[in-house]
Amino acid sequence: MNWTAIAAIYRFEMARFFRTMMQSFLSPVLSTSLYFVVFGTAIGSRIQEVEGVSYGAFIVPGLIMLSVVMLAISNASFGIYFPKFLGTIYELLSAPVNFIEIVIGYVGAAATKSLFVGIVILITATFFVDIRIEHPFAMAAFLILSCLSFSLLGFIIGIWASNFEQMSLVPQLVVTPLIFLGGTFYSISMLPPVWQTITLFNPVVYLISGFRWSFYGLADVPIVYSLLAILAFTGLCLGIIGWIFKTGWRIRS
Amino acid sequence: MTTILSIKDLRKSYADGFEALKGVSLDIQEGEILALLGPNGAGKTTLISTVCGITTPTSGVVTVGGHDIQTDFRAARRMIGLVPQEIALEPFEKVWNTVRFSRGLFGYSSDSARIEEILRKLSLWDKRKNAIKELSGGMKRRVLIAKALAHEPRVLFLDEPTAGVDVELRKDMWEMVAELKQAGVTIILTTHYIEEAEAIADRVGVIDKGELLLMQDKDTLMAQMGKKQIEVMLTEAISEIPGCLAGHNLALNGNGDTLVYTYDTNADRTGITTLLNDVAQAGLVLRDVQTRQSSLEEIFVNLVSGEAA
Numbered sequence: 001m002n003w004t005a006i007a008a009i010y011r012f013e014m015a016r017f018f019r020t021m022m023q024s025f026l027s028p029v030l031s032t033s034l035y036f037v038v039f040g041t042a043i044g045s046r047i048q049e050v051e052g053v054s055y056g057a058f059i060v061p062g063l064i065m066l067s068v069v070m071l072a073i074s075n076a077s078f079g080i081y082f083p084k085f086l087g088t089i090y091e092l093l094s095a096p097v098n099f100i101e102i103v104i105g106y107v108g109a110a111a112t113k114s115l116f117v118g119i120v121i122l123i124t125a126t127f128f129v130d131i132r133i134e135h136p137f138a139m140a141a142f143l144i145l146s147c148l149s150f151s152l153l154g155f156i157i158g159i160w161a162s163n164f165e166q167m168s169l170v171p172q173l174v175v176t177p178l179i180f181l182g183g184t185f186y187s188i189s190m191l192p193p194v195w196q197t198i199t200l201f202n203p204v205v206y207l208i209s210g211f212r213w214s215f216y217g218l219a220d221v222p223i224v225y226s227l228l229a230i231l232a233f234t235g236l237c238l239g240i241i242g243w244i245f246k247t248g249w250r251i252r253s
Numbered sequence: 254m255t256t257i258l259s260i261k262d263l264r265k266s267y268a269d270g271f272e273a274l275k276g277v278s279l280d281i282q283e284g285e286i287l288a289l290l291g292p293n294g295a296g297k298t299t300l301i302s303t304v305c306g307i308t309t310p311t312s313g314v315v316t317v318g319g320h321d322i323q324t325d326f327r328a329a330r331r332m333i334g335l336v337p338q339e340i341a342l343e344p345f346e347k348v349w350n351t352v353r354f355s356r357g358l359f360g361y362s363s364d365s366a367r368i369e370e371i372l373r374k375l376s377l378w379d380k381r382k383n384a385i386k387e388l389s390g391g392m393k394r395r396v397l398i399a400k401a402l403a404h405e406p407r408v409l410f411l412d413e414p415t416a417g418v419d420v421e422l423r424k425d426m427w428e429m430v431a432e433l434k435q436a437g438v439t440i441i442l443t444t445h446y447i448e449e450a451e452a453i454a455d456r457v458g459v460i461d462k463g464e465l466l467l468m469q470d471k472d473t474l475m476a477q478m479g480k481k482q483i484e485v486m487l488t489e490a491i492s493e494i495p496g497c498l499a500g501h502n503l504a505l506n507g508n509g510d511t512l513v514y515t516y517d518t519n520a521d522r523t524g525i526t527t528l529l530n531d532v533a534q535a536g537l538v539l540r541d542v543q544t545r546q547s548s549l550e551e552i553f554v555n556l557v558s559g560e561a562a
Contacts, residue, residue: 002327008357012350019345087341091400094305094335095358096327253267253308 005097009105010112013079017113028067028117029124035063036128039185050187053216056129061212062184063125065204068118068143069150069179073171076110076154081161093252099245103155110151111144118143131215138223139214145230146207152237159250178204183212188220203229257283257332257439258304258408263313265299265463273299275463276313281441283407286434288450288471289443290553291460297443298338300460301410305335317408331359334406338413338443340393344386348377351385352399359404371399375429391422398429409433411442415449427453447550451475461557474552476518483525485512485532486541495535501528510540518546 017024036056044055051058080102083089092102125131133139153170161167182204188196199205200221210226213219219226244251258281265274273296281287291297302308304315306326315322320329343351352371353363372378375395380388385396394414401409411430415423430440430453444450450457451471458468467474490509501524504513512532516523532539 002360004360004362005358008354011357012346012354015346015350082343086343087337087339088343090305090307090335090337090341091355091358093307094330094333096330096360097358248309 002097002101005095006101006105006108009092009102010109013106013109014112016079017075017109024113024117025120028071028121031067032063032121032124033128035059036125040128043185050190051216051218053218054129057131057216058187058212058218059185060122060125060129060131061215062179062182062208064118064121064143065146065208065211066179066184067121068114068146069175069204070171071117072110072114072147072150073154073157073175075113076107076151077158077161077167077171079106079110080155080158081167084158089251099241099251103152103241103245107148107151107155110154111147114147114151115144118147133215134217135214139211142207142211142214142226142230145234146211149230149234149237152234152241156237156240156244159244162250178202179208183208183220187218203233206230207233254282254284256280257318258441259314259316260300260304261314263300263303263315264311265296265303265308266311273463274303274310274313277460277463277465279458279465279468281408281439283439284434284437285455286430286440286442286453287456287458288454289441289458289460290445290447290450291443292557293445295460296463297460298412299463301335301412301441301443305333305410306330327360331404332407334401334404334409336394336397336401336409336411336414338416340390340397342385342393342396345384347382347384348372348388348396348399349381351396352403355400356403361404367405368403371402374432375399376425391418394418394422406438408439408441411440413443413445415444415446423449447553459553459556466556475546480515480547481518482545483514483516483528484543484545485514485529485539486510486543487512488538488540491537495537497535498528498531501531503528 039059040056047055049055049058083092122131157167157170161169181199182202183199188199188205188209191199206221206226206229209220210223210230213223213226243249260277260279263274263277264272266272277296277300289297289300299308303310304317304322306322306329310323315329317329318332320326320332322329346354349368349372352368356363356368369378372381375398377392377395377399380392385393388396398414414426418426427449430442433440442449442454454471456469457471457474459466487510491505492509494503494505494512498512502515504515505511506513514525514528516525529542
């Protein structure tokens, strides 16, 4: 393994993050605060509690996931799409690095950035609501796995995309609806039975449910299913990346 | 001299059936400067991209310093530096950081003294803290070269290094190439500019339609293919070449005041002395005499158009 190269890619990507520190830091703080004001205050005044947890506290895990997932995708997809767009990818392709090392560098940096933002949102939330974390290790594991797996997905999107429109296609048309309908702002037990069943086909439900369980011990689906779902999703992304590696799809002509 | 880069029967065809390289073979000796000439779309960049790992070859074997570019790609690529044709740089990154990144990518630790040396040599030291978007086009090209040299390659590819570059930078570039050659770096450059090949190359290769038409020592090429002509200008125009000069391979120009004699520079006897004696014998008075040698450009044009015919 060319660890020096992985470190170089990682550092280069992180530098981009620190160059736009205000954006990286302030925008999640601001958007989380807005969610609390809008959802926590407006809706929270009507829904006092969900299964014994105040509504404001109930939505925190979902809010963290929402930002982490979107940021992981956008960071990783931009990270690899930008060199393609600028033409600087020639350097990656002609360097003594293999595809695995490129993935570790870019996905590692994207996952770190989204993890950082996740932690910032968690801290911001403590200013608005009381939060308890019943299973801190499970919480950390879910958070890190989500950062990694969605960064892998972002990397795949970045490789696939051949223009900026395609870059936002999957996050906006697929991921955002799945997250909003995945129990970020409600428990699926609040839905009519038919919709409860339909919702179970949404993979994000398992992710948010598991993550919320690590906070309050509340879950829409058994925690084992949540864990299996996130592992299966990570495995699927790794499988696709492995295929890209073998075929050189959209990278090497 | 040892062979540092060996290309054997390299082929590249695309899914649509287009054959960019049709079995190119060539050996490049350590420390030489090779110029690859060819019209647009001849396959020059494809050849370079394939050797550097950007394009996957369809078939053929390429070794760099004895390392196969596919089975032993790490060792092979570590020896190669590439300056691409297009300016491709991250606009918001600082000069120093982008050169350090290149060095790291090739597995070398960040050696500040080495990076400083490269930046100073390329007159980029004062700009090291500038973002790339703040630099002029010529400066950006220098940054590309600095990046390519960051890992101290043994073989340097320069893809059209002086395309769209001003005269001063071109001269700087030629000087830099000469310095690198002194340091033992092998240089392969592609160019449209024949005078560039003529000025700096040791050997010249001509590529057209994915085939290597010719590969020769530059001086030998010029001597072999370069015809030389003597133009004998007369004080008074004549209507036809006098009979006593018929034995010489002469042509009379349109005005009738210049005799053009074409000869082979490699021949044992060029026939110049006899010709000039015979001209004097014929009673013609000389106003001036000048010689002209065909340039690499003429050779190149002849070769490419000859292929097309």
